[in-house]
Amino acid sequence: MTNRAELTIERLYASPSLSGPSATGVKYSPDGRRVTFLKAREDDGSRYDLWQFDVETGEQSMLVDSSVLVPDEGELSEEEKALRERKRIAGRKGIVDYAWGTADTILVPLGGDLYLVSLGEDGHSVRQLIDTDAFEYDARVSPKGNFVSFIRDGALFVIDLATGEERQISPDAEPDKAIAYGVSEFVAQEEMSRYTGYWWSPDERHIAYTRVDESKVDIVERFDIAAEQTTVIDQRYPRAGRPNALVNLMVRNMKTGEVSNIYGVGPDTYLARVNWAGRSLWFQTVNRDQTEITYHRTDGKPWRVWSPLRERQEKWVNLSKDFCTVDEGIVLSTEQSGYRHLALSRFGSESDDLVPITGGNWAIDSLKAIDRETRMVYFTGYADTPLEQHLYRIRLPWTDEELENSRDTGRLPDSNCTDLTPMSARAQVDCPPPVRITEAGKSWSVTMAPDGKSFVGTSSSPTQPPQTGLYSADGALIGWIEENALDESHPYAPYLDTHAVPEFGTLEAEDGQTLHYSILKPADFDPSKTYPVIIDVYGGPHVQTVDRDWESLSDQYLARQGYIVFRLDNRGMANRGKRFEDVIYRQTGGPEVRDQLAGVDWLKAQPFVDADRIAIQGWSYGGYMTLMTILQSPEGTFAAAAAGAPVTDWSLYDTFYTERYMDTPQDNPEGYEKSSVFYHLDQLEGALPPTLLMHGMADDNVTFDNMTRLMAAMQEKGLMFDLMTYPGQRHGIRGQALQTHLMKTRMAFLNRHLKP
Numbered sequence: 202m203t204n205r206a207e208l209t210i211e212r213l214y215a216s217p218s219l220s221g222p223s224a225t226g227v228k229y230s231p232d233g234r235r236v237t238f239l240k241a242r243e244d245d246g247s248r249y250d251l252w253q254f255d256v257e258t259g260e261q262s263m264l265v266d267s268s269v270l271v272p273d274e275g276e277l278s279e280e281e282k283a284l285r286e287r288k289r290i291a292g293r294k295g296i297v298d299y300a301w302g303t304a305d306t307i308l309v310p311l312g313g314d315l316y317l318v319s320l321g322e323d324g325h326s327v328r329q330l331i332d333t334d335a336f337e338y339d340a341r342v343s344p345k346g347n348f349v350s351f352i353r354d355g356a357l358f359v360i361d362l363a364t365g366e367e368r369q370i371s372p373d374a375e376p377d378k379a380i381a382y383g384v385s386e387f388v389a390q391e392e393m394s395r396y397t398g399y400w401w402s403p404d405e406r407h408i409a410y411t412r413v414d415e416s417k418v419d420i421v422e423r424f425d426i427a428a429e430q431t432t433v434i435d436q437r438y439p440r441a442g443r444p445n446a447l448v449n450l451m452v453r454n455m456k457t458g459e460v461s462n463i464y465g466v467g468p469d470t471y472l473a474r475v476n477w478a479g480r481s482l483w484f485q486t487v488n489r490d491q492t493e494i495t496y497h498r499t500d501g502k503p504w505r506v507w508s509p510l511r512e513r514q515e516k517w518v519n520l521s522k523d524f525c526t527v528d529e530g531i532v533l534s535t536e537q538s539g540y541r542h543l544a545l546s547r548f549g550s551e552s553d554d555l556v557p558i559t560g561g562n563w564a565i566d567s568l569k570a571i572d573r574e575t576r577m578v579y580f581t582g583y584a585d586t587p588l589e590q591h592l593y594r595i596r597l598p599w600t601d602e603e604l605e606n607s608r609d610t611g612r613l614p615d616s617n618c619t620d621l622t623p624m625s626a627r628a629q630v631d632c633p634p635p636v637r638i639t640e641a642g643k644s645w646s647v648t649m650a651p652d653g654k655s656f657v658g659t660s661s662s663p664t665q666p667p668q669t670g671l672y673s674a675d676g677a678l679i680g681w682i683e684e685n686a687l688d689e690s691h692p693y694a695p696y697l698d699t700h701a702v703p704e705f706g707t708l709e710a711e712d713g714q715t716l717h718y719s720i721l722k723p724a725d726f727d728p729s730k731t732y733p734v735i736i737d738v739y740g741g742p743h744v745q746t747v748d749r750d751w752e753s754l755s756d757q758y759l760a761r762q763g764y765i766v767f768r769l770d771n772r773g774m775a776n777r778g779k780r781f782e783d784v785i786y787r788q789t790g791g792p793e794v795r796d797q798l799a800g801v802d803w804l805k806a807q808p809f810v811d812a813d814r815i816a817i818q819g820w821s822y823g824g825y826m827t828l829m830t831i832l833q834s835p836e837g838t839f840a841a842a843a844a845g846a847p848v849t850d851w852s853l854y855d856t857f858y859t860e861r862y863m864d865t866p867q868d869n870p871e872g873y874e875k876s877s878v879f880y881h882l883d884q885l886e887g888a889l890p891p892t893l894l895m896h897g898m899a900d901d902n903v904t905f906d907n908m909t910r911l912m913a914a915m916q917e918k919g920l921m922f923d924l925m926t927y928p929g930q931r932h933g934i935r936g937q938a939l940q941t942h943l944m945k946t947r948m949a950f951l952n953r954h955l956k957p
Contacts, residue, residue, distance in 0.1 A: 221693065401477070403479065445857075461503075483498050491518055533568075542558070577594045661751035667685060734804055816841040823844075842889075847908070879914055
């Protein structure tokens with residue numbers, strides 16, 4: 202192609218998206234005949250409609266036009282705002298979520314009300330279930346399709362779809378006592394990715410739900426500063442070392458109405474996961490120190506609870522959602538070997554009874570499906586390279602008889618893992634590599650069909666924006682759901698000629714572990730010249746930034762402005778195993794900073810880098826890392842720094858996240874002191890580089906007092922800084938206008954200090 206166009210900041214955030222159309226929220230119908238997904242409108246990239254793809258015919262069509270159903274959502278409730286922020290979908294409009302019921306019903310929450318889509322041979326119909334002034338959320342259809350359940354005003358309700366009768370099935374919430382039912386508390390949503398507080402049994406005979414008592418949780422007065430008004434919100438926010446919510450797990454018999462109190466946790470235990478397996482209820486709890494996950498089970502009235510399985514770690518445990526029953530037991534994942542791997546629990550009493558399914562010095566991401574006919578286990582992971590997530594399969598051949606025979610021979614059938622030594626008793630699990638299904642050179646996200654016979658795969662690479670297709674279980678393409686071909690009609694076509702492709706490499710950390718980096722050079726790069734560099738950092742746990750996928754197009758804008766963009770995944774980050782993560786234990790902001798400074802040293806040794814024009818920028822943990830890195834580096838290391846929404850003192854952040862890595866402030870006072878930005882401000886000798894601070898003024902995650910305290914401390918020390926705050930914005934800055942403004946603010950600052 203020969204088209205050339207100037208890539209402007211305005212175009213970066215305008216509609217249609219430069220990355221092309223994409224399918225999000227992909228789900229299979231229960232019978233596997235349809236795939237549904239959310240698709241942004243071409244004229245408004247923030248508004249989503251519900252679409253369907255017919256698996257047999259390959260035809261796709263819009264199911265629900267959000268703008269016709271509800272042209273204007275109106276003001277969202279505080280609960281809905283918070284939940285969308287937790288799910289990282291706060292900037293979206295229209296249909297942001299939906300739930301399949303039966304094979305011919307879909308529930309769509311929209312504008313605070315609920316709509317039921319009924320599918321038939323002659324088309325589909327949409328029926329409004331609720332029309333109230335109240336705001337209903339966390340709605341879904343029960344497993345057999347007889348009820349719709351939802352939360353309203355802190356209580357759990359159901360609608361009988363046959364009669365239309367609505368009834369409340371939990372007690373009333375007690376706002377004055379901070380008690381609610383069927384909900385998930387702040388740390389469950391933000392840190393455990395548990396966004397619900399109720400669970401239907403598969404036969405609809407029972408529903409489990411939470412009773413959440415936050416009366417002991419501190420109230421943090423959060424000022425929601427908008428453009429025209431300031432609202433004081435009393436947010437229940439459990440800061441590190443302070444009390445957590447008390448959570449009880451209840452079970453209601455839907456026929457008799459009898460409610461049983463199954464289990465209570467808190468303030469020093471967390472309810473993390475809840476799963477029904479047939480008529481058995483399984484739930485996972487985590488201790489306050491987060492060194493142990495306990496799997497509990499109860500099999501019906503009188504709901505006696507027993508605890509058949511535990512996972513323990515010396516530093517901390519990481520949660521997963523992997524839980525699938527088979528005839529022989531439960532397939533789950535564990536990091537007992539040092540890397541997350543799949544294992545079979547045979548309902549033993551300890552983790553020693555786990556039988557490995559996968560193993561090696563690489564990590565799985567998540568269990569996707571089990572085909573019970575072929576006994577194939579499908580999962581995503583990083584067996585080939587840490588830079589690419591793929592779909593893999595491995596056979597689960599074991600019956601009880603085969604397992605018992607293997608005890609005698611020491612070898613599992615069909616050349617699977619050859620060592621039956623308990624997982625906790627060895628450093629290495631001896632398993633052959635699984636079979637990779639997806640195409641190499643890309644990174645993939647996958648949704649498997651209920652029967653495991655096909656999957657919807659979304660892939661991208663540094664040269665191809667996301668494509669979504671329907672694939673057979675062996676990886677053969679059946680049909681495109683969103684091909685997103687980079688042809689002349691693609692929104693990015695005018696900019697392809699000057700598209701820059703990152704290079705990947707490795708460095709060595711101080712303890713010998715491998716650090717992966719990416720470096721993006723301008724498309725017209727001249728090795729005889731020197732270039733300014735922008736280091737884009739995140740640095741925190743459970744995130745990976747260096748991988749082979751379609752990166753943010755803001756990188757392309759920076760490269761077109763003559764900048765080199767550099768990323769390095771330091772120790773403590775995701776998908777590299779526990780040893781790689783654990784180095785930050787009780788000392789965040791130390792090992793990660795030293796890794797980033799090793800990256801700076803490498804950059805300065807490159808002949809094409811202008812060592813006097815290196816900047817660092819990041820948001821959230823990346824904002825924290827930006828500040829910690831400039832404060833611990835020699836004067837003159839950086840020419841500029843831009844920090845957005847940074848944690849400045851871990852005692853201001855929440856319990857579950859902070860204490861996982863740092864323990865409590867009471868148990869680790871020195872660690873908290875030295876992991877604080879303020880400690881390093883006090884140690885500062887010499888000048889800081891020019892620094893830009895940015896924050897949303899209604900942030901309910903990294904609360905705004907993190908920033909105001911930093912501003913006050915820097916002012917007291919006479920340290921100059923630039924500041925940009927965003928009224929009404931939370932942890933992310935949302936919307937085309939404000940994202941454009943944020944990018945222009947950063948670029949004006951960086952250009953001022955990095956351009957010759």
